[in-house]
Amino acid sequence: MLKGCLVPVFLVSLFFSYSATAQQQPPAIIWQKCLGGSKDDKAYSIARAHDGGFIIAGSSKSNDGDVTGHHGSTDSTDGWVVKLDTAGNIQWQKSLGGRLNDEIDRIIPTSDGGYIGLGITESNDGDVSGNHGATDIWVVKLDGSGTIQWQRCLGGTNDDGLSFSPQSRGNIRQTMDNGYVIIGSTRSYDGDVTGNTSNAFGAAWIVKLDQSGAKQWTRCYNSSYTSQGYDILPLSSGNYLIAAEAMDASGDFALAGATANPPNAYLLKVDSNRNPTSAQWMGQRNNCYALKKINEAEFMLVNVLQNCYPMNPNEGFNVSKYDTAIKPFNVGGGSYSFCAPNNPTYGSQGVHLKGENGLSLLSDGTGVLCAASYIFPNTTGYHGGDNDGLAGTFSPQTWFKYFGGAGDDGFNEMVAQNDYTYYMIGYTNSNDGDVSGNYGGYDCWIVKMGNTNIIKGSVFLDYNLNGVRDANEPLVNSILVQSSQGGTTFSSSTYNGVYRNAVDTGVYTTTVLSAVPYYTAVPISATSTFHSYNNTDSISFALQPVPGKRDYQVNLFSMSAFPRPGQSVAYKLIYANVGTDTLVNKQVRVIKDPRAAFVSASVAPLLISGDTLIWNISSMAPRDTSSIILNMQLAAPPLLKIGDTLLFTAYIDSTGDLHTIDNTSVLRQIGIGSFDPNDKEEVNGGVVRADDLGKGKALLYTIRFQNTGTDTAFRVIVRDTLGSKVDPATLEMVGASHPYQLNIRQGNILEWRFENILLPDSTQDQTASHGYVTYRIKAAAGVAVGDTIRNGASIYFDLNEPVATNTQLTVVTKSVLLPPPVPAISGLKTDYCPMEGAQKVRITNIPAPSYQATVTVKIDGSVTAVASDSSFSLRPDTLAAGQHTIVVVFSNAAESDTSSWIFRVDAEVTPVVSLGSNITTVTSLSQSVVLTAVNTAGGGTQPKYTFAKDRGFTSLLQAESSLASVSVDPSTLQVGNNSCYVRMKTSDSCYTMQMAVDSIVIVRSPVTGIVDVDYPDQVINIYSNPFVDHLHITGLQSFKNYTFTLVRSNGQVVLRQKVSGQQEVNIETGVLASGVYLLNIYDSKKGRLIGAAKLLSLGK
Secondary structure, three states: OOOOOOOOOOOOOOOOOOOOOOOOOOOEEEEEEEEOOOOOEEEEEEEEOOOOOEEEEEEEOOOOOOOOOOOOOOOOOEEEEEEEOOOOOEEEEEEEOOOOOEEEEEEEEOOOOOEEEEEEEOOOOOOOOOOOOOOEEEEEEEOOOOOEEEEEEEOOOOOEEOOOOOOOOOEEEEOOOOOEEEEEEEOOOOOOOOOOOOOOOOEEEEEEEOOOOOEEEEEEEOOOOOEEEEEEEEOOOOOEEEEEEEOOOOHHHOOOOOOOOOOEEEEEEEOOOOOEEEEEEEEEOOOEEEEEEEEOOEEEEEEEEOOOOOOOOOOEEEEEEEEOOOOEOOOOOOOEEEEOOOOOOOOOOOEEOOOHHHEEEOOOOOEEEEEEEEOOOOOOOOOOOOEEEEEEEEOOOOOEEEEOOOOOEEEEEEEEOOOOOEEEEEEEOOOOOOOOOOOOOOEEEEEEEEOOEEEEEEEEEOOOOOOOOOOOOOEOOOOEEEEEEOOEEEEEEOEOOEEEEEEOOEEEEEEEOOOOOOEEEEOOOEEEEEOOOOOEEEOOEEEEEOOOOOOEEEEEEEOOOOOOOOOEEEEEEEEEEOOOOOEEEEEEEEEOOOOEEEEEEOOOOOEEEOOEEEEEEEEEOOOOEEEEEEEEEEOOOOOOOOOOEEEEEEEEOOOOOOOHHHOEEEEEEEOOOOOOOOEEEEOOOOEEEHHHHHOOOOEEEEEEEEOOOOOOEOOEEEEEEOOOOEOHHHOEEEEEOOOOEEEEEOOOEEEEEEOOOOEOOOOOOOHHHEEEEEEEEOEOOOOOOOOEEEEOOEEEEOOOOOEEOOOEEEEEEOOOOOOOOOOOEEOOOOEEOHHHOOEEEEEOOOOOHHHOOEEEEEEOOEEEOOOOOOEEEEOHHHOOOEEEEEEEEEEOOOOEEEEEEEEEEOOOEOOEEEEEEOOOEEOOOOOOEEEEEEEEEOOOOOOEEEEEOOOOOOOEEEEEEOOOEEEEOHHHOOOEEEEEEEEEEOOOOOEOOOEEEEEEEEEEOHHHOEEOOOOOOOEEEEEOOOEOOEEEEEOOOOOOEEEEEEEEOOOOEEEEEEEEOOOOEEEEOOOOOOEEEEEEEEEOOOOEEEEEEEEEEOOO
């Protein structure tokens, strides 16, 4: 946008409006911070960052505290760049340089979203390359996160610097071609330097770089003795204004009025070829060192005064207003001066201003400065030490004030705001007075000061109800906190959990204004009393939850202005947990209009089924909010024509929800042709039902804006005056495109301030030129059928006239049916097996009778009846294996809402197992029998096998495991036929039967058995093997006497028993320890061994 502000870098207050009269009293410190480490660190330059925070540059010797990445010894300096948020918190920091001395003296934001720093370097390693010798001017280009994009050393073999005076450090400006122009001084005659004809004390030097850092041209401005360059100001004509000084009146500085008595201050105007076209001698023994642009025709010049009357004969400065033809204006009777306070008993003192950002001219004409001032020891307000930081006003000089401690303190630059709030940076080695938190030595010092009383604090979730914010208790956003005195109220919405109300003097009562169901604010209210300005009271509010309250919320709105057929549109889905329990595994669905094609989403949907997009939210803590951006492509005519209504519905699972009215968000949009991009829209499409409002349904407004001007907008303010038919106390912020501060004035005037938004114009960046705010608000009590809720907004781009949006009209009616909710179900699994039989699935949000809705359920296209308890039957045993679809439709005269779900029916398996063996006839006990099972069918990927000697699987050879084979000792088999069995259990979950059995017969040849030589045709058999607590022996002769011994593998006899007159016998062994045993059979009469068998005890 075209802007008319005096100093474009200065922003309006984040929190409150400013007076139309000059500030009459000194500001107070709102906060201060020391930045650095244990060595010396100083801040030289500050600018607003692209996100509204601050970018600071200076030097550092530290490599601890806030500083990391220092190059070389801590006896040398690095350039130090620090990114701060608006509260002064470090977001990132970079040490830049090499092993020798380096510093960054100026830093400015650049049009590409990055920053460029100007300083000096002695190094030629680390981050530095291309040093020409001695000291070079150093230019460092950074991206938005502080990463070096390029760097450039400028100079020759002698010293080259920004200036050789403590009063100024040169300057860098971005030019209209996105390049950079630099002013400083040089003592070199080679390298990058040409045209230096001065003596060894140096010449003023200008260098022009393109946007990638390549040198385009240089120019020296010479006198016969020495000269220095302090500041340069590019003009749109291609000309430049230069502030410089020279020690004599010769060469480029041979001007009328100049004297040989140095120094002489000069203001030069040069053409695009850098040749002087006009000049102004600014006086003897003065320094002319800062230029500040007002507009294309006017600028301000700052020069040092060696004799500063009428206050005293010491140093001060003078500010004059000029036109670009270098003709002074008569401003307020002349130029403005600021002098140090007089104390003739002490030596010459002064005010040291470092450059253009050491002063500012506010929109009400007040001039503000910050400086380092030499102080007389008995001066009122003096803190001690060599210097104090000095802040004051000029035009007129209504106040000045010293800041610091007992050490050496000073300010170098500031960012000033029109509400009399200032951010000043410099240095300090104090740790008392106004200074706290010094790390040691000199620290970078940043001070925020202003003229107000502040009531501030946080709002947090107090899970344990102790009234104190503990480590696991989060801050809460979008809570309105109001401070009131009689009919005067000041309100702000919490951002990052913090509110801040700027108030006047008097007694104020502060309360949580937002209605927060299921939470109790503690304290209910708090009182603050202010008898003067610049005081702060801190009040935090604990939101204490009522357990077990479930309330989820969903909002859907368009981020783009009115939809145009054939164009792309972005929508934002915001879902929130506004209850007190944790959201677990809830689905969020968007039913898009069929004429909108889904392109992409910031979070990919879990499932897309027709026009339904589904996401699963695994977990969300109380009061958390999240969002998804959806990109759609609208159909072109004739499918979508101008005047057609698009319908989108968002839904969050409402199971157990206490307030289901906000579980659904319906967005109706009418397709249009050309449109004004600065608009206001309410999602109901102009009509809302009275009984919905009675149930607590909120109106959802989006105010959209676009910079359609010809330059970047530094500040955007959106003002919305609420009418009597909405309730301001129910306001809830839903979202915004950029960081903002929301204030409420007079109870119903909403003001969103986007400070330092740096919104590009649409010709430079169409996509980034847009912004928006979205909020919810409920209708006021008493709104009835036939009422029209009117709402519009005004948008302010910098200092331009406001742009009015359309007036959004929403008619309250009862003639329009409420659209039914988006169907939701419970009890549906993703996979079924036919054997499960009939299943019951329940619709969880059957529309109430007032919806006059029809409910239709289809499974694979076939209509299914819905029972009185809202359930319907699902029969997996009647469905083929594969994927199936359930569709539930709620429809009435207003609209039809559809949801669909996919499930599978798995194929049933029948397991088949085959059992084989390496041998089926045992003729030698040295032959091992290996039984192997084969998963012939239906066993799944990980079947389990059990091997046994009996079909009942009581005499196990191997317990259930994944092993498909087992080795059997042939001696454990009985002579003759032995049946062996395997049982396979399938790993599939869907089966006709879970297990299959197979068997095989293993024959043990008699030649391997026990045979009495007296009766060679009779085999003695021993059962069972393995055994538990007894043995059964057959094949004995009834007229023989036998002795049996059972011997452990270590030779220990554990059983001895004699038997006579029996053909078979049971021997009770008792339960023995598990292991291998040897059973010996003796002929008792003949005293000889008949045979032996190895047995296996299953043991205890």
